[in-house]
Amino acid sequence: MTDSDTPDRRAKKRARTLDLLAETAIRLFKSHGYEVVTMEQIAVEADVAKGTLYNHFPTKEAVLAHWIHAQLAIDRVHLQPLIERQPDFEAAISVMLDASAAWCEAHRAWIAPYLRFRLLSFEATEREDGAPPSDHVDGFVMLISRGQHTGELRDDLAASHLATLLHHLYFGALMRWLITPGLVLREEFAAIVKLFVEGAARPRTPTVKRRKS
Structure with missing residues (x-):
């Protein structure tokens, strides 16, 4: 295992990804309203694959x-x-x-x-x-x-x-x-x-x- 692939680094990277996705979603919720925003829109705005978003957040x-x-x-x-x-x-x-x-x-x-x-x-x-x-x-x-x-x-x-x-x-x-x-x-x-x-x-x-x- 390399220094860049330690459990601690992976956990921190995952936490940063979760925060990025959440902040992106909140911007959309504030701009368009919670009910109308879709998971697909969040993925596009965050520039990640839809599957990546669903891997982190099911809903x-x-x-x-x-x-x-x-x-x-x-x-x-x-x-x-x-x-x-x-x-x-x-x-x-x-x-x-x-x-x-x-x-x-x-x-x-x-x-x-x-x-x-x-x-x-x-x-x-x-x-x-x-x-x-x-x-x-x-x-x-x-x-x-x-x-x-x-x-x-x-x-x-x-x-x-x-x-x-x-x-x-x-x-x-x-x-x-x-x-x-x-x-x-x-x-x-x-x-x-x-x-x-x-x-x-x-x-x-x-x-x-x-x-x-």
Whole structure:
């Protein structure tokens, strides 16, 4: 094996190709609209064979998801200093989800096809180097682990398990926002954070003792 053909170099080359294809697709989506752009158009614009594009991305939704995940990774790096300054889990996760709400509101037309792809794909969450970036799960795991370490969150379940449950709530809030007119996504995310942190049990009201006559 030559120096130019090491696994690390191949992985980096593949990552660059994925990013190039995704950026090309996004330019087309912005210019012509997501629904009308075809995989064939993306291949032509990126100057690759159609088979090459399909080898990397089976569907247009997969291309979109790759780009969205890359944007999330960039945004998470920018938000990290602000997140780390938050005093507790609820404040930190709210910073992340407030930013997500703003992004989703600015790209609303792309959220439905993204969700279709995510809910129909059951890929393993563990990735090799050079694999496409992930969505919010990695950030959720990080913040939940920190919350467990400080004693804010239960630790009888793994952080990855709790992150998956929170992720399902996140998707549920997104779907509710998409189909229900008038909802504010930031408020929907705040509701799932409260539910996740406090649980769904009805708060116990103190019993009022009757005075003896």
